[in-house]
Structures are given as structure tokens and as C-alpha cells.
Amino acid sequence: MYLIGLTGGIASGKSTVARRLVEHGAVHIDADDLARRVVEPGKPAFDAIVAEFGQGVVGHDGRLDRPKLGELVFGDDAARARLNAIVHPAVRELSRKLIERAEAEDPDAVVVYDVPLLVEASVDHPFDLIVVTNAPRRTQVERLVEERGFDPIQAEARVDAQVDNTARLAIADVVIDTDGSMAHTMSQTDALWQRIRQERARA
16 A cells, blocks of 8 residues: 655645546545544544533534634634644544555555645654645635635635644655646646656556
């Protein structure tokens, strides 16, 4: 198995790169999806979050009220740290199981673990390659406003709340520049896939 850690800031093109790698045959594991799964009602992380933050974070449907929880932790480093201390270990454990399952099903699989908080969450899976999607702050903000409907102030706050690009680039084996055209991003991703195939052929 060949394990890729794919990370990058919000609106930096991770999903686009992940989709392209899947088109080439990679198995995709999405940390954001796992983070939703581990806090489903009845899961230990759900109970821990309610115990930590109160019943006010539970919606009428019995699930976490994610916007409400977001309001509580956004801009409050201590609260966000408490939330992360509950969610991150649960996501790490689930991702480990899914990676092991992918390898068991196909020992030659290329697995892309798409994890926005790879730096912040200290994700320590044995990656063969760490890929970082990179776009300037202004581009990230523009995309959040134009493509996701964020208010500009809100968009800037979201970008600034994440670790800056310098920390991500410091751990990168490969950087994909997503500030240009879609074709430019795709061509870099295709070249990455060719590199992986060549490395595996030599192994």
C-alpha cells in the first residue's frame, strides 16, 4: 500500500486534487467525513462533547448542532482545544482502521488520506508522501466568498483561524499550486500520479 497525506488550507483545492487522484484509481479517505461520523449520537465522542459543552449543542433532531458548537469554539482557543482533544483521537482511530481495511482489500492500493488539519492534529500515520495544496490567502478568501457564499469578514476569519501555509509547506514532499487554472492544477496532479507509479514500479 502507498499512503498519501493530502492537506492544505480551507478553499485551497484539496477536494479537486483528491477527486483527480480517485479518477486515477486511488482510494479516498476524507477526514472531514470521519469527523462527522465519530460524533454521531451514541458514539463516545458525541457523549464527551455534550458532557463538555452542555445540552445546548444538541439540536432538535438529537444530533450535534454543528453551527452552535462552531460559535462556541470559533475564536476561543481554549474551547477549540477541548473540542479537538475529543474529536482528533477518535478520527485518528477510525482513519487507522479504514487505512488498514483498504490495505487488506488491496495490498497495492494507493490511499489518499485527505486531512485538512494534518499539522494541527499531529496526524502521525506512516505516510509515504505528504502533498500540500497551496493558494494565496486572497485566493482562499475569494473562493469562500464566491463559491461558498461566505461574508468577506467571515471568510477572512476562517482562513486566519487555520495554521498558516508556512507550517504546511514545511512538511510537504510535494506542493501543488492551485492559484492558477483548473487545467494547471490537474496537470500537476497527473504528474504526481505518474511519479507515484514510477516509484512503485522501481520498488
